[in-house]
Amino acid sequence: MVDEHLSGGNSGSDVVRRGDVVYRHGPHREFVTSLLRYLESIGFPYAPRYLGVDESGWQLLTYMPGDTTDHPSQRAAGAYGAGGSMLRSLHEATAGHPLAGDAECVIHADAGPFNTIFRDGHPVAFIDWEHARPGRRMDDLGYLAWTWCLQTNGDVAIEDQTRHLRELRDGYGDVSADDLIQTAP
Numbered sequence: 001m002v003d004e005h006l007s008g009g010n011s012g013s014d015v016v017r018r019g020d021v022v023y024r025h026g027p028h029r030e031f032v033t034s035l036l037r038y039l040e041s042i043g044f045p046y047a048p049r050y051l052g053v054d055e056s057g058w059q060l061l062t063y064m065p066g067d068t069t070d071h072p073s074q075r076a077a078g079a080y081g082a083g084g085s086m087l088r089s090l091h092e093a094t095a096g097h098p099l100a101g102d103a104e105c106v107i108h109a110d111a112g113p114f115n116t117i118f119r120d121g122h123p124v125a126f127i128d129w130e131h132a133r134p135g136r137r138m139d140d141l142g143y144l145a146w147t148w149c150l151q152t153n154g155d156v157a158i159e160d161q162t163r164h165l166r167e168l169r170d171g172y173g174d175v176s177a178d179d180l181i182q183t184a185p
Contacts, residue, residue, distance in 0.1 A: 076121025
């Protein structure tokens with residue numbers, strides 16, 4: 001089987017695909033292992049499945065087919081609302097769970113479009129969970145808003161950025177526009 005070196009993501013880890021398995025060589029955190037196992041146990045569909053570690057120390061995860069994006073033109077109508085909804089699902093699934101500790105929930109902490117798998121312009125999964133940790137929902141949502149919606153490059157009209165931000169907020173639900181804007185980095 002031929003190794004395919006995967007790009008995208010934001011981890012700096014060596015990532016290789018062999019068939020339907022992704023091999024990651026980089027920092028291994030028990031927290032992330034526990035989180036991914038928990039998410040699988042509850043049927044959370046927006047994360048790869050943790051398959052273990054091989055004899056060489058590579059972490060094994062299920063491959064999530066699709067692509068990352070780096071410009072809004074690569075995202076379909078409704079993608080921003082779906083991204084907000086996916087993040088809300090993570091927060092709801094982990095609120096009150098022991099993995100969240102004393103925090104509100106577990107946050108992905110790096111759910112930019114470079115760590116989101118898209119199919120036909122629609123987000124389907126978050127990848128690169130190594131920064132996941134207990135945290136505040138708004139910090140995670142603010143980061144998602146900043147990386148998905150606010151464009152300083154790429155000739156994206158301010159009206160489009162505003163529309164994307166509103167759609168993301170509405171997809172997440174129950175967030176004031178002021179709180180979201182003040183939380184974005």
